[in-house]
Amino acid sequence: MKKQGAGLRDQGVDGTAKVGPARKRPVSAGPTASVEAAVAKITPARLAAFEILKLVGENKGHSDELLHSARVDGLSPEDRNLTTALVMGVLRWQIALDARVRGLLQRPEQRLAEPVAIALRLGAFQLLHLDKIPAHAALSESVELCRAAGEPHATGMVNAVLRKLAAKPTSQNRDVGHPDLRSGRTVPLHESVAAFAERLGHPRWLVERWVAAYGREAALMICEADQREPAKGGMFVERGGDWPVMDDGSRLVAEIAAAAMPEAKRVWDCCAAPGGKTLILAKRLGSAEIVASDVSAKRLAQTEARLRRYAYAERVGFSVADAADAKSVTGEFDLILCDVPCSGTGTMAGNPEIRHRLKVEEFVRQAERQRSILTGALKRLAPGGRLVYSTCSLEAEECEGVVDAVVGAGGVVRVPVDGVMVERGVLSGEMGSAVRDGALRTLPGVHGGDGFYAVILERA
Ligand SMILES: C[S@@+](CC[C@H](N)C(=O)[O-])C[C@H]1O[C@@H](n2cnc3c(N)ncnc32)[C@H](O)[C@@H]1O
Structure with a gap:
């Protein structure tokens, strides 16, 4: 994968936002050498994904629009695909990722600065959900993202948490359970609504509403469907040609x-x-x-x-x-x-x-x-x-x-x-x-x- 030069640090996804130090130093002071060095170690896809997640978190844009911005369009096809996979994956799994990370913090109740939380989510998502990404790449680039975002004090903690996550065998990172005879899915034993809401990255209050309205089994199926890429469609025989592509x-x-x-x-x-x-x-x-x-x-x-x-x-x-x-x-x-x-x-x-x-x-x-x-x-x-x-x-x-x-x-x-x-x-x-x-x-x-x-x- 191509390395990202420092020049892109100034070019936000929407043309305005930047990864560089978010606080303390005035913009006129320019980036520090350590920020420049950190940015140079981050691949374009992870840098773009980080910026998009930051903007989405600040309510400054929708993932869909940001993933079709000029900046992302300018990436190589591979980087574009990885950026999309990272952004959509982190947004889908954020609640579950945060819960896993919290369990590995020395003080689980501590509030993390948003750039640190995003760097951790990106690393944890790659370690837990993307089989083809080497663990060292996921880990080291999250550390560099943290540094590039002006949070050098948190790099040790990010490194330690992601190392603990990476050290666990895959089976411990995934939920174990028993096969559900009706659906064929593997479901954890005696799982509460709160537990499956968190496992499947949904707010508990929303899932509780769906359980009340549609029943537990349907609510579980909704949550599972929300965690997958949208289906391509196949309900209608008449499609292709001049029929619009739609859900x-x-x-x-x-x-x-x-x-x-x-x-x-x-x-x-x-x-x-x-x-x-x-x-x-x-x-x-x-x-x-x-x-x-x-x-x-x-x-x-x-x-x-x-x-x-x-x-x-x-x-x-x-x-x-x-x-x-x-x-x-x-x-x-x-x-x-x-x-x-x-x-x-x-x-x-x-x-x-x-x-x-x-x-x-x-x-x-x-x-x-x-x-x-x-x-x-x-x-x-x-x-x-x-x-x-x-x-x-x-x-x-x-x-x-x-x-x-x-x-x-x-x-x-x-x-x-x-x-x-x-x-x-x-x-x-x-x-x-x-x-x-x-x-x-x-x-x-x-x-x-x-x-x-x-x-x-x-x-x-
Ligand atoms: C769910 S989307 C419609 C999707 C569209 N029917 C389709 O299938 O592609 C709702 C749309 O309503 C528009 N909208 C919101 N308030 C409106 C209003 N008061 N009058 C007309 N359109 C409105 C929004 O701009 C948005 O484009």
Whole structure:
């Protein structure tokens, strides 16, 4: 692997942030010789991964965007792959890694400076999860990352902790247990919810909610699915060619929306960016005029550029609009897709950092916004028209809670999704458990693809 020259230290992933000393010395003083020397010993992939993890931890960017920044694009393919594996892996396993590291500290309750914690996570992740990385590389570069970040006093501790981790045979680094006859997985004996939440890198409070909502076995499967690369998809026979590449759960929602009103003439995709579901609507509803709108002008412009590459999307019109404000679009629609912004707890395999940012209050805040978007969109639904409300959240507040409140206010009725799916042949396979109370409810690891909720409402 190529060694990183000191010049890159000044070039942050987003063009602003830097690995160099984070405190004490003024920037004008320039980097110290020891920092320069440390940076020179770090490979580009680990340096980039460290910077991205730091930015994500400071809430200054999303892993997905940062991993597609110019800086990362400029790395060799091997370094790009390693950077992605390190960033996504550390974010997925952070809670479990921190627990392992804590157990090896002389004072487990001590609070580590963030750059030190990141260097330890990077080292521990490589030692525990990446078979092809030599232990000495994982260990020594974490030590150098610590030094390069202006934390030289912590290098001894980082070295000692990672050495202890590396010294244990692999079997002691992995959990041992017994085979579960139903799933074929190896599961630890008598494992509490708190224990499997930590083992699988999830906040306990979130997993406890899933156990209460879906049962222990499903919660375990969700956690396991979140720790894997997102599945490539395979639920639908029609794919490849000019079909968009998208998650199966997301595709299923779009297919249900198209099937809900196949004869629709005017269609509004009111939260459209980045446009995956718009493409399915355009593909399925060959004679409909489709309006794709989003409140974000930037995201809508990117969506338009993406959709223009598909000939069948030429009937799609684009408009920046706040769906909560009924006046932002004109006329009535016989089909509306309301794929609202949400917490995204059904998408944590691809968006692992969600779990670190979430707070329980977030669900109520999201629900308020979702209720106002759904209420605004419904004002544009023609009599007899149908609206599909969907989220990629696993949380009842954002799903059933929003729909119950809006249906309770009158003017719309629910149409069972299973009826539409069977009648219109959306899926031929077994999806029985993905329908609850007439709504679609897919769970990661249980149904394939991300976790989605969708319900069909009809204007009375
Ligand atoms: C879950 S994403 C939509 C994904 C999209 N339907 C797809 O399948 O590619 C939610 C979108 O809603 C947009 N949004 C948020 N608030 C909105 C509002 N008040 N009106 C319209 N769009 C909004 C966000 O900018 C975001 O692009």
